[in-house]
Amino acid sequence: xxxxxxxxxxxxxxxxxxxxxxxxxxxxxxxxxxxxxxxxxxxxxxxxxxxxxxxxxxxxxxxxxxxxxxxxxxxxxxxxxxxxxxxxxxxxxxxxxxxxxxxxxxx
Amino acid sequence: xxxxxxxxxxxxxxxxxxxxxxxxxxxxxxxxxxxxxxxxxxxxxxxxxxxxxxxxxxxxxxxxxxxxxxxxxxxxxxxxxxxxxxxxxxxxxxxxxxxxxxxxxxxxxxxxxxxxxxxxxxxxxxxxxxxxxxxxxxxxxxxxxxxxxxxxxxxxxxxxxxxxxxxxxxxxxxxxxxxxxxxxxxxxxxxxxxxxxxxxxxxxxxxxxxxxxxxxxxxxxxxxxxxxxxxxxxxxxxxxxxxxxxxxxxxxxxxxxxxxxxxxxxxxxxxxxxxxxxxxxxxxxxxxxxxxxxxxxxxxxxxxxxxxxxxxxxxxxxxxxxxxxxxxxxxxxxxxxxxxxxxxxxxxxxxxxxxxxxxxxxxxxxxxxxxxxxxxxxxxxxxxxxxxxxxxxxxxxxxxxxxxxxxxxxxxxxxxxxxxxxxxxxxxxxxxxxxxxxxxxxxxxxxxxxxxxxxxxxxxxxxxxxxxxxxxxxxxxxxxxxxxxxxxxxxxxxxxxxxxxxxxxxxxxxxxxxxxxxxxxxxxxxxxxxxxxxxxxxxxxxxxxxxxxxxxxxxxxxxxxxxxxxxxxxxxxxxxxxxxxxxxxxxxxxxxxxxxxxxxxxxxxxxxxxxxxxxxxxxxxxxxx
Numbered sequence: 001x002x003x004x005x006x007x008x009x010x011x012x013x014x015x016x017x018x019x020x021x022x023x024x025x026x027x028x029x030x031x032x033x034x035x036x037x038x039x040x041x042x043x044x045x046x047x048x049x050x051x052x053x054x055x056x057x058x059x060x061x062x063x064x065x066x067x068x069x070x071x072x073x074x075x076x077x078x079x080x081x082x083x084x085x086x087x088x089x090x091x092x093x094x095x096x097x098x099x100x101x102x103x104x105x106x107x
Numbered sequence: 108x109x110x111x112x113x114x115x116x117x118x119x120x121x122x123x124x125x126x127x128x129x130x131x132x133x134x135x136x137x138x139x140x141x142x143x144x145x146x147x148x149x150x151x152x153x154x155x156x157x158x159x160x161x162x163x164x165x166x167x168x169x170x171x172x173x174x175x176x177x178x179x180x181x182x183x184x185x186x187x188x189x190x191x192x193x194x195x196x197x198x199x200x201x202x203x204x205x206x207x208x209x210x211x212x213x214x215x216x217x218x219x220x221x222x223x224x225x226x227x228x229x230x231x232x233x234x235x236x237x238x239x240x241x242x243x244x245x246x247x248x249x250x251x252x253x254x255x256x257x258x259x260x261x262x263x264x265x266x267x268x269x270x271x272x273x274x275x276x277x278x279x280x281x282x283x284x285x286x287x288x289x290x291x292x293x294x295x296x297x298x299x300x301x302x303x304x305x306x307x308x309x310x311x312x313x314x315x316x317x318x319x320x321x322x323x324x325x326x327x328x329x330x331x332x333x334x335x336x337x338x339x340x341x342x343x344x345x346x347x348x349x350x351x352x353x354x355x356x357x358x359x360x361x362x363x364x365x366x367x368x369x370x371x372x373x374x375x376x377x378x379x380x381x382x383x384x385x386x387x388x389x390x391x392x393x394x395x396x397x398x399x400x401x402x403x404x405x406x407x408x409x410x411x412x413x414x415x416x417x418x419x420x421x422x423x424x425x426x427x428x429x430x431x432x433x434x435x436x437x438x439x440x441x442x443x444x445x446x447x448x449x450x451x452x453x454x455x456x457x458x459x460x461x462x463x464x465x466x467x468x469x470x471x472x473x474x475x476x477x478x479x480x481x482x483x484x485x486x487x488x489x490x491x492x493x494x495x496x497x498x499x500x501x502x503x504x505x506x507x508x509x510x511x512x513x514x515x516x517x518x519x520x521x522x523x524x525x526x527x528x529x530x531x532x533x534x535x536x537x538x539x540x541x542x543x544x545x546x547x548x549x550x551x552x553x554x555x556x557x558x559x560x561x562x563x564x565x566x567x568x569x570x571x572x573x574x575x576x577x578x579x580x581x582x583x584x585x586x587x588x589x590x591x592x593x594x595x596x597x598x599x600x601x602x603x604x605x606x607x608x609x610x611x612x613x614x615x616x617x618x619x620x621x622x623x624x625x626x627x628x629x630x631x632x633x634x635x636x637x638x639x640x641x642x643x644x645x646x647x648x649x650x651x652x653x654x655x656x657x658x659x660x661x662x663x664x665x666x667x668x669x670x671x672x673x674x675x676x677x678x679x680x681x682x683x684x685x686x687x688x689x690x691x692x693x694x695x696x697x698x699x700x701x702x703x704x705x706x707x708x709x710x711x712x713x714x715x716x717x718x719x720x721x722x723x724x725x726x727x728x729x730x731x732x
Contacts (some may be wrong), residue, residue, distance in 0.1 A: 013519035016145040026113065042111050044146060080110060084154065086251040087110025087144070095656055 002055055003028060003062055003072055008038060009079040009088060010058030010063030027070040040090050110252060113145040118490060129247045130136045130480025133260055135194040135343060136316030138162045138244040141481035142251060145720045148478040152249045153283060164238045165189045168226045174242045183371040184382040186211035188225045195317050196221055196232040198270035205341060211366040229511040231276045240281035257286040259484035261476050263318045264290040264336040286487045293321035294479030295445045299472055307436060307440035312458060314448040317343040323432045335431040337424035344448030351376035352414045355403060366394045383407050384450050411453045418457055447473050506583055506591060509546035509555040511536055512640035520581045531581040532550045539571040543579060547593050553633035566604040590680040646684050646699045653677060653706055656713060664712045676702045
């Protein structure tokens with residue numbers, strides 16, 4: 001079981017962590033909400049929780065709680081630019097359907 | 108597929124509920140929009156990668172509206188329909204715009220704010236500003252991938268209510284919901300304070316396109332307190348361009364210039380100024396409408412010489428603010444430079460020399476205000492957890508009440524942080540006085556006639572008492588939005604009366620700066636006037652009391668000689684008082700003193716008599732001592 005970051009995503013996360021001045025890594029997660037049932041969360045981490053699964057990808061610590069990992073195993077996090085917009089993008093092999101906006105998904 | 112940003116721990120929003128917030132610096136020459144993305148404030152660039160948007164709007168006959176770079180490059184061709192530096196007209200009447208005559212616009216006086224006549228009709232500065240904001244809103248929505256929940260827009264610290272309201276109106280017109288208007292220097296401090304986690308006393312030296320603002324702030328544990336603000340609302344980078352322009356026209360004897368030529372030369376002057384930041388010498392060359400060529404060489408030394416007076420003008424407000432905050436140059440832990448004009452090397456040298464330290468320049472001086480606004484906006488929409496950001500503001504001019512003799516008694520001195528409440532006790536002036544009239548004033552001067560009148564109200568139902576016995580508590584309260592309410596309460600009966608006023612209503616920032624400097628320049632005169640008014644009040648009080656006593660018991664208690672002596676002294680004092688000569692302070696004091704002296708015997712006889720009356724016909728045992 002694992003999740004990974006592309007090199008672009010990893011360098012971005014590192015940059016954001018540096019300018020934020022604190023934080024040990026990046027938390028990925030899912031929560032049940034949204035039009036397709038599940039939504040991704042993406043947060044800075046100041047403190048790891050006891051149940052957290054910790055991975056390291058391209059030098060960045062990624063923390064996921066075990067429940068979320070079930071839905072996210074094999075996910076690759078990328079950083080992309082679309083026109084003026086830019087941000088992180090989940091490539092999740094478990095997702096069967098995304099809602100039109102891509103903010104939520106179902107398995 | 109939506110692109111996501113990293114949020115603070117526990118702050119993840121539900122899908123479709125992202126609170127997108129931006130900070131907008133609506134500047135005189137440039138405007139820009141910034142937002143916090145993945146925890147970092149960044150300026151949002153346009154398709155060409157440019158963050159700055161020139162605050163220029165070009166109206167064309169076919170209804171097309173250009174905003175920004177294209178509009179600016181057209182400025183020389185169609186000056187009348189190309190509105191630059193519209194911020195200077197926000198919330199202003201034509202009388203407020205000092206250099207209206209030299210501007211290529213057709214101003215139309217209209218109630219509250221000037222309008223500009225263009226090919227598409229009469230436009231209010233609010234509408235022009237809204238066009239700039241609209242472009243920034245669209246850019247932000249495209250960059251952030253969604254509709255904005257709100258924006259923080261920055262304004263100069265000296266903007267009055269009318270100007271702030273105009274800015275809010277422009278934002279609403281552009282489809283933005285305003286979370287808060289934020290003073291530009293404070294925004295700059297937020298950008299530096301949070302990003303660098305600095306604490307201490309900081310100064311913000313903001314030389315923008317059209318305004319100079321100087322602020323002193325205290326940063327402690329994320330709390331920003333504005334200790335003092337000052338500035339010059341008619342001094343900016345534009346004036347440095349104008350200095351080059353003036354030098355050009357004078358040295359090359361260019362007169363009878365068309366508006367197009369004028370605009371072209373001003374643009375050339377600005378470009379020359381910008382080149383001189385890196386180069387020691389620059390060439391200005393362009394051809395005018397009549398095909399004559401303008402060509403000149405400007406050295407950095409010459410430029411420094413030309414603009415020395417302008418640079419010097421910025422340090423007056425700097426000194427004043429330091430004095431207000433009761434600080435020495437040594438107390439300042441850092442100076443933040445804001446505004447493109449602060450890139451000028453000789454300005455940085457001057458600031459370094461004044462403060463004995465290098466100013467902070469690690470954030471882009473053009474962007475720093477927008478970045479701070481973005482951080483504030485992000486906090487206001489609730490995207491930031493934990494450490495709250497509290498912002499305290501100050502009262503720009505003292506608030507007071509008129510007392511006897513037309514003097515202003517300051518109740519809340521200027522630069523007190525708001526919200527604030529202060530109370531002071533006043534009393535009646537005449538025997539049996541049952542009502543009191545209150546006049547609320549704002550300003551630094553001692554005389555009410557030289558301060559700005561804010562409101563008047565009456566307190567009635569004071570029980571009749573001898574002069575000076577009533578206790579009337581006057582409370583001034585200024586809430587977080589700068590709204591002032593004044594209440595007066597008679598302590599024994601609880602009779603109360605109150606009024607709510609907006610302190611800065613109707614005050615232009617020029618008036619505020621003018622009133623401030625007048626207060627300082629006239630301190631000596633004011634002090635003398637105050638002394639005179641006080642002497643007059645004393646004299647009047649003594650006259651009233653003496654006359655009343657004479658009528659009551661003068662005949663019984665005084666010899667003919669004494670009677671005459673007191674009356675002649677009363678006449679003399681009354682005459683001096685009526686003349687009201689400003690130079691008569693000493694004689695007025697002496698005369699009051701003399702009347703006091705000649706009535707001493709009379710007063711003690713009256714005292715004896717009233718004791719006699721109280722005691723006569725009573726047994727010694729019946730008197731409780």
